[in-house]
Amino acid sequence: MNTAPLLRMTGIDKSFLGVRVLHGVDLELRSGELHALVGENGAGKSTLMKVLAGVHRPDGGRIEIDGAEVSFDHPSRARRAGVSTVFQEFNLLPERTVAQNVFLGREILSRGLVDDRAMERTTAELLDDLGLEGISPRTRVRHLSVAEQQVVEIVKALSHDARVISMDEPTAALADHEVEVLYRIIARLRERGVGVLYVSHRLKEIFDLADTITVLKDGHRVDTVPADDITPADLVRRMVGRPVSSVFPERLEPHGEHVGRVRLAVSGGGNTRLDGIDLEVRGGEIVGLAGLQGSGRTEIAHALFGVDRFTRGEVHVDGRRVDPRSPRRAIRAGLALVTEDRKAQGLALEQSVTANARLVLDAVNPFGSARRAARVPGLLSSLELVARGGPRQEVRYLSGGNQQKVVLAKWLVTDPGVMVLDEPTRGIDVGAKQAVYTLMRELAAAGVAVLLISSELPELIGMSDRLVVLDDGRVAGELPGGSDEETVMALATGAAREAVS
Structure with missing residues (x-):
């Protein structure tokens, strides 16, 4: 050199x-x-x-x-x-x-x-x-x-x-x-x-x-x-500018009722064929969904949320069968979905921070959301949102991490029982990641069921209580949190199945 x-x-x-x-x-x-x-x-x-x-x-x-x-x-x-x-x-x-x-x-x-x-x-x-x-x-x-x-x-x-x-x-x-x-x-x-x-x-x-x-x-x-x-x-x-003792925060003791319980069994949906997916996420835990790109992770999130219809199967939330024919129905059943592309799917970039934080409330219940909407400023403050122009600033001028905090506030204000997070830390800095990880722990401690989809294996392994690994639209296996990356990848690539056969 x-x-x-x-x-x-x-x-x-x-x-x-x-x-x-x-x-x-x-x-x-x-x-x-x-x-x-x-x-x-x-x-x-x-x-x-x-x-x-x-x-x-x-x-x-x-x-x-x-x-x-x-x-x-x-x-x-x-x-x-x-x-x-x-x-x-x-x-x-x-x-x-x-x-x-x-x-x-x-x-x-x-x-x-x-x-x-x-x-x-x-x-x-x-x-x-x-x-x-x-x-x-x-x-x-x-x-x-x-x-x-x-x-x-x-x-x-x-x-x-x-x-x-x-x-x-x-x-x-x-x-x-x-x-x-x-x-x-x-x-x-x-x-x-x-x-x-x-x-x-x-x-x-x-x-x-x-x-x-x-x-x-x-x-x-x-x-x-x-x-x-x-x-x-x-x-x-x-x-x-401060010490970070651990990348992934410690699990918190549950302090809320375990109200968010989802059981999903679907086939079909999206461009990837889902084959008999059987998945359960209990309130109070974080379940990681691992797999290679195209394995069906996002398709499951879309089927669960009513974005894509599935050909057969059922969704149960808190013991009740729900039919998520549309995102509106899914939201009313207590589900929330943080999409993988916040700019294209999660935000109205030319609208203000406040308008974006109220997007879901106003879309689902425009006349009866005043009480929940009043919580928006407090939620943004608790997420440590940095917006130089205040709540009226257009979100397109925020950094990626602060845009993601607005997306999270948009869903938190609905008090979801099930939170689906698809690539929640993509393109955000280490400080914003810490905030997202801490929020996930707090949601689980409050009894929310958290389904985490991520392409970063250390993130999945470090944050999840359980890991469900997908391979070509099927569940390849389930692992405890903290499993090593080689074991996860062996299931995700089909190597474990080939070794057995």
């Missing part, structure tokens, strides 16, 4: 509407290095990346590439200087091919016409260079998986001869086996001397990949350290 910085950012300042969000931030990146940028939501990570990408112009400071000062007032200028950014939300046209997306806006021409074959050849060479011959340059993007779309974004960056690639939460929507593919791609990039600036809330990824870690808090650079010189506990302490 070269000692001279490939990229140097010095004293970067940035304010929006008079609010200063970056305070003289310094950062250096060397050729072949992976430099991780960590911090809680709202720490300034995304703003710093957008300054580097040319999306925002800094109010002060200096950016250098190979020792020469540069100034980016548009992403195209950054790309011409060899700086490309892969954002969490992809910028691809689904009806166009991989090659057409890679060369979008700078198509290869031959005699004045777009030369699709030349673009396909060049794209194939870039894919081959990354060891990804399995993706055809002629495939339309809408037919690609999320992981493959991530690859297209990286190939597009490389087609600009990028020497610096910044990645914002690149694994947020990836399954475990897809994360391994991304790891291999990053290794290839580094071998070529590309410097990688990497933003993630997943500490395992940080310590798997990073050479150097920079911690941001409230727009300030707290520290920059070699990854080998810091422990996960120390890193968390610097990120949140």
